[in-house]
Amino acid sequence: MNNSFFTSIGLGNIDFGIVALVLAAVILILLILTIVNMCSISKLKKKYNKFMQGKNAKSLESEIIGLFDDNKFIKNAVEKNKKDIKILYHKFESTFQKIGIIKYDAFNQMGGKLSFCLALLDENNNGFILNSVHSTEGCYSYTKSIEKGECKISLGEEELKALNMAMGITQ
Structure with a gap:
């Protein structure tokens, strides 16, 4: 079956059935990609909702500030521990070993x-x-x-x- 549209664009020898199969395959691939995309978006939404659960921008800011304060506290504790270890090492230097x-x-x-x-x-x-x-x-x-x-x-x-x-x- 020759179609005048295909003939006018220079594809008069192509069968309409083959074109329909190719289009169906492309539609199927696009449908699969859309489903995969929707699943990944759904996972991302779940993670976002879990992260933002019961929080707004202000409370999230205070959480981050709290984490920075905790980090400073831990750094100070590590420095104190290093000093204490040096003191202990110096004391143990003169003990019987x-x-x-x-x-x-x-x-x-x-x-x-x-x-x-x-x-x-x-x-x-x-x-x-x-x-x-x-x-x-x-x-x-x-x-x-x-x-x-x-x-x-x-x-x-x-x-x-x-x-x-x-x-x-x-x-």
Whole structure:
């Protein structure tokens, strides 16, 4: 079937049925796109309504100002916490953190390893060594001061082992 309109625009050889099918396909695609668009608009409206629920422009402004105030408070709290952590770190720098203990028999007659050397050091390897010697006559305790991992008085074998253990030096 030739249509004079198609002939006048130079498309006289095209079948009207094909044109109708193409137009129907285009209409179907447009209908699908419209439905998809409506669904996305509906979701957006729901989100908007949830966001604006019970609020007007003034209350929304106060909400935003409140959030900024909360943000400032949190920033100040974080800065205070950083300062407090530095103070605590400085305080803990001088506390005993490293421990080394060696049990030994001071005299072979005793048995049971009742004597011991205890080294207590801070972060800078300052502290003391406590040497407790048990014998049949009693128990005697001695201390030696440690500065920067060294003692001004000569150390016995067990004392040196306890000091090295506290400083993390393996032998």
